[in-house]
Amino acid sequence: MTAAQEGEFLIVTGMSGAGRTTAANALEDLGWYVVDNLPPQILRPLLELTDMGGGNLPKVAAVVDVRGRGLFDELPEVYRALRSRGGVKVLYLDASDDVLVRRFESVRRPHPLQGDGTLLDGIRTERARLAAIRESADLLIDTSTLNIHQLAMQVTEMFSEEGTARHRLTILSFGFKYGLPTDVDLVADMRFLPNPFWNDELRDLTGRDDAVRDYVLGLPGSAQFLDSYADALRPVLEGYQRENKTHSTVAIGCTGGKHRSVAMTEELARRLADVPGVAINVRHRDLGRE
Numbered sequence: 001m002t003a004a005q006e007g008e009f010l011i012v013t014g015m016s017g018a019g020r021t022t023a024a025n026a027l028e029d030l031g032w033y034v035v036d037n038l039p040p041q042i043l044r045p046l047l048e049l050t051d052m053g054g055g056n057l058p059k060v061a062a063v064v065d066v067r068g069r070g071l072f073d074e075l076p077e078v079y080r081a082l083r084s085r086g087g088v089k090v091l092y093l094d095a096s097d098d099v100l101v102r103r104f105e106s107v108r109r110p111h112p113l114q115g116d117g118t119l120l121d122g123i124r125t126e127r128a129r130l131a132a133i134r135e136s137a138d139l140l141i142d143t144s145t146l147n148i149h150q151l152a153m154q155v156t157e158m159f160s161e162e163g164t165a166r167h168r169l170t171i172l173s174f175g176f177k178y179g180l181p182t183d184v185d186l187v188a189d190m191r192f193l194p195n196p197f198w199n200d201e202l203r204d205l206t207g208r209d210d211a212v213r214d215y216v217l218g219l220p221g222s223a224q225f226l227d228s229y230a231d232a233l234r235p236v237l238e239g240y241q242r243e244n245k246t247h248s249t250v251a252i253g254c255t256g257g258k259h260r261s262v263a264m265t266e267e268l269a270r271r272l273a274d275v276p277g278v279a280i281n282v283r284h285r286d287l288g289r290e
Contacts, residue, residue, distance in 0.1 A: 009047055010061040011079065013133060014093030015126060016112055017103040019143045019151045023093055024063050026155040032059045039068045040075040043082060061091075066112055066126055076132045089246075092130075092137035094183070095144045097123050139247055142183035145285065157281050158247055166241045166277040170249040173207070173265040175257025175286040184251040186236075188229060190260040193219050197259060206287060207262025216263040226264070230271040241277050257286030 010032070012023055021036075028034045035046065043062060066072050082088045095103075101119050104111055111122030113129075134140070139158065143151050158168060174181050176191070196202040196212050205212045216222060233250065240248055252268065254260035262284055269282045 017100045018093035018095040026152040036063045040078040089138040091139045173261035184249040190254040213263045
């Protein structure tokens, strides 16, 4: 299976402005029963109602956040109590402070914890209050570089049913000059390979083109890296399944995220396609930015 399983109960939380509403809408489009702005104290009765539903509510998502004011502070304790029951997970939406400030300014709304202070004061207060639940979250999406459509697509990919896969692996290419992705588990650097950018015949192509792919995969050290890295990831992916970790992201970077990282990401996905219980999704974060 993917992140979604029969009888799953998902708590959606995270920073205000990070995309909780977009994530909730995407889940609802997938057939989840979504409850918004729920106080943590109501989670247990809702979970009991789900159990008594006899399959009528197989997938329930509850959006819980600081709009619940003082009641929200009990979320970590409530979650710890519910987690022992099984089938309960937390999806945490995050974004950088500067991105959150811009989003609030664009809609001309105050932060719910801003009070008499600034937007940044409210964001920092919220981040401190959410630190414990962020640390224990099962799934994390950093939306700093995502628009609402990209976020909805990522949530859809994460929670769509896909055969019998128990773990969904996202292999993500990126460019270091645009910043490290923050919501990843492992990062590999392809800048040890010569850059096709300096080849006039390859500069305007991408790692998806045959000429660039053949060039990158034929470079000294390329095949050795792929062999070693794929072999190293196989026991990791098996372990994730044993530990019931349903989603992970491996990031492959180069300078601009156009040539080396794209070609290596595509090839790594091909080499890992036969790992039992794993569904692989390929994303190219920065392809097209230059």
